[in-house]
Amino acid sequence: MLVILITGGFLLMQFVGGHAAWLLHAMAGLGIVMMLIFDHIRFSVFPRIRRAVQAQDWPNGARSGDCQTARGGSISCWVS
Numbered sequence: 855m856l857v858i859l860i861t862g863g864f865l866l867m868q869f870v871g872g873h874a875a876w877l878l879h880a881m882a883g884l885g886i887v888m889m890l891i892f893d894h895i896r897f898s899v900f901p902r903i904r905r906a907v908q909a910q911d912w913p914n915g916a917r918s919g920d921c922q923t924a925r926g927g928s929i930s931c932w933v934s
Contacts, residue, residue, distance in 0.1 A: 855889060 866874060866882060899918065906915030 855892070859886070859889065 862882065862885070866878060870878065902918045903915055906912070906918055
């Protein structure tokens, strides 16, 4: 994912420079936001669910996926 971000930034600067249309900057910004949401889910929410499943603690695992009770939000809250 980091390689995609670096090469995309390089290509944006290489071919259109800093004077790209605002749509290209908006697209790049949305890509960064999506990357940050993915990182949060992968490194914060998913490990809690995995630990609950390994311990067979199904109620706690279900709470990790619930918008209202999860600390820091859950996968469905971040993606919807």
